[in-house]
Amino acid sequence: MMKKLEKQNTTKQRILYLSLVLGTCYLLFGAALLIKNDIGHSVYGILQKGFTAFPVLAVLITRKITKDKSPWRFSLKVWKRPGLWLFCAFVPGILIALGAGLYFMIFPEAFSGSFHYGGLFTLAGAEAEGVMQLDSPVQFWIVTIAISAVFIPIQLLELGEEIGWREYLLPKQIERYGLRRAVLVNGLLWGIAHMPLIYFGFNYSLDNPGAPWSNMVMMLLVCMTLGIILSYVMVISGNVMYPAIVHGVVNVIGEVAVYLSVTEKSGLLGPNPTGLIGMSGLILCAAVMFCKISTGFSLQNLKSMVN
Template sequence: MPNKKKTLLRIALYLILAYVPVYILCFAFSDKEGSLTSVLAGNTLMLYPAIAVIITRIVTREGLHNSFLGFGKRNSGKYYALAVLYPIALPYVSALLLHLFVVKNGSITDSAALSDGTSAVAMLLLSIATGFATAVHGFGEELGWRGYLTPKLEELMPAPAAVIVTGIIWALWHGPLLAYGYDFGRDYDFFPYGGFIAMIVMCIFWSAFLTWLTKRTNSVYPAALCHMLIDTVLTSNLMPFTYNANGDKFELRTNDFWGQIISVFPMIIVAGAVSMVLMWRKKSSGENKKALS
């Protein structure tokens, strides 16, 4: 019981330090549309989970033990590759689903993205380069969520539950921005509650995928790289598929909110679900080996 109480106190301290500065900045500098009026404030938001970890570890005298700061186990290269390839594939799979199920008139071949291949390639390369250049922001979040919160929650509950709880906490960390339309806009029924629900679902499944990357490599860097590339690659490369070559937006069968869920969420859910299964199988295999030894 004392150890569980100590873990709970550490989690509570971490969450206060991660949440409070972000909520203060988001409410103080909100443009009421889902973004911030201060560039400086916006550029520091993703760093607060890491700052919270550092302060928590100092206050609790944990040090850097089990901080996942190494570059990974042997043969971690394939997971780094996956951390890059998944975000690159995401907008194109999403674009295909968008045109199969959401776009009412027009074809994917008529999209602005495919009408000018040179610009599309340039946009992809620029977004990838931006992701690598700003990977420190992804590190800021991943050191906190996957490198500290999830392992601490695993001391209190089964790993799948820890992944889910982390996803919920991670989603609600975006609360002030979601309340004003961040990520999902404002033009949908039950705004902003639908956005909160969608963000929670998205973060739970991405939490599973990013946790799997972290566990397989024993490092937060693949997850940090993947996280930042998702942020820089997805929207910028999916957007041109929503317009035709003349610059007119395709007519959709539904609003943008549901269009985003139908097109983007399937690959998020598949990646997260597969990751959960792989983590569960790995854990079960390890337990069976211990039982036989």
């Protein structure tokens, strides 16, 4: 009887969390569609700026309503597992750099030979212009990978999403679906939450063939790919700070490649890791990780990794 009640409560927590997160995203999406003037753009701005905060807020509300006293799987002491930290901080950036390099090898005419870093300030909401000529692309990428690895403010910011999707929801999905299926469902739902942003042109150029629908399909693949990597890291560590580091690294370095291109537009193939060629290294990494996941891994194993 107790196990049945616990299972019912877990189901309630899972459904409530998803209702809060997806409901918020799609209510704002609907409002932005209905209000097509400056106010509509403001609603989209709330969606974009609040996207990282919505998951952790949903967790807090869900815990309060359902009286969930389960432990928080979070610690800042990432130095206790230096090998895992090195992987999380450097490998995603290396794979993204290799993906961008592959894209520019296939499409050499797309490479501008300079870094238009003013575009990064524009993403942050500031107006700026600046161009840096690249005498050594390899040296440029080494520096960029190093910066993204230690860009702690963004890594801490990404805790908002990771606490919701990987720290709170993933264990409950593992209990419901088993590990392999849970990892896939988690990534898919995370991707669905991104769809309102992608519809309005976030992460992709609306000039892409079939946009915004093609962009939305590609983003689902991105979230499924990254979701496997993030979930795998969460499972083996039991500490949400590690996937937050991966997420932060991807977000910092992920916008760099497009500002090396002639068009400065994110396409369906690249050069950013939101394109098929740009994320090819991440896809390979995710495939290896997914193959290593054991179907016999239980929720109790995940909980035991916290301490």
